[in-house]
Amino acid sequence: QNSGDYDCFYFVADWHAITSEYASTQDIRNNSVNMVIDWLAAGLDPGKSTLFVQSAVKEHAELFLLLSMITPLAWLQRNPTYKEMQAELSSKDLSTFGFLGYPVLQAADIIMYKAYGVPVGVDQLPHIELTREIARRFNYIYQKEVFPVPEPLLTSVPKLLGIDGRKMSKSYENSIYLSDRGKELSQKVASMFTDPQRMRKKDPGDPDICNVFTFHGLYSSAEDVAEINQACRVAGIGCIDCKKMLAARVEEALAPVHERMDYYQRNVQEIYDIIANGNKQATAIAGATLAEVRDAIKI
Structure with missing residues (x-):
């Protein structure tokens, strides 16, 4: 456009x-x-x-x-x-x-x-x-x-896969919507599937097969993505912290979207x-x- x-x-x-x-x-x-x-x-x-x-x-x-x-x-x-x-x-x-x-x-x-x-x-x-x-x-x-x-x-x-690793679909109830914010958004991100082979925080991960990392590629800065990529591979960051960081980035990116959404909902x-x-x-x-x-x- x-x-x-x-x-x-x-x-x-x-x-x-x-x-x-x-x-x-x-x-x-x-x-x-x-x-x-x-x-x-x-x-x-x-x-x-x-x-x-x-x-x-x-x-x-x-x-x-x-x-x-x-x-x-x-x-x-x-x-x-x-x-x-x-x-x-x-x-x-x-x-x-x-x-x-x-x-x-x-x-x-x-x-x-x-x-x-x-x-x-x-x-x-x-x-x-x-x-x-x-x-x-x-x-x-x-x-x-x-x-x-x-x-x-x-x-x-x-x-972009759903939070359960399957195709994102309304019928699967595994989608993150543009309207999601606050606690609802954080809970969805917290429930996202990650590298299935990484069972413990001390285990190295593989960002290439991690859905959370894919989302980071969309919402986080290039510098953050590079740092997460490196840290995950050497167990320098845990999945919980990685998800918290993602939730914050998504919330930040969607803030102006939510502002415009609220405006149009008041002016249908x-x-x-x-x-x-x-x-x-x-x-x-x-x-x-x-x-x-x-x-x-x-x-």
Whole structure:
């Protein structure tokens, strides 16, 4: 956003939420507002980026429908994320068309805005590859280069595990949220898994396999990271002290985020206005893209 190199679009994927939470939708609207609050608190600027809610831009549903016509069923069935999520959410009945077609809707979300780059974690790479295949297939079938083939944009830490060492997931209750602060934040950091082979403080550790050290790489200074790296390997610092240091660094980094979060929670009308404006901007662009799609298909 701040580089000036990209036209950025961020949307609340409320339709995606329904694919697994179709029987419990009572919180979706409120969660959508809270997500936008989190974005703004973290630094997204509606003057530089388009922020909108997926379900407010009906063109996404039509493009999803049209893409589903050309997407081979086998592509969806062999998607590793589909199998992983079924196992992760085994307590729910996910044998639905909507859940299986989740990646096609995601593809529609991405290529609707002719994205060249998509910021994702490594767990989403299979979905991005499927999006690339769908874009290529559409362009080939209709002999018109309507959609660019998007590339994944990975950060320096493309995968951040949950506090229990598993994939960070709301269903696992192992996430550290932007809104976490004070005692809640400290308790979560204190419970984080570390080097499983380091049983005692006097044992040397291996930061390369320690999730706490990965978090330090995000929140601590380069000097602190270097010191922790060296000290851990020679048992010069214990896991408890390392976690206390991390909790302090995270609290410090999130302080301005919490300040902005508190402001927007007191001024929710601003959020509604930002969403309404973003919905309008996104609808205009999506409408133009869909017109190209219809022209290519000849409908």
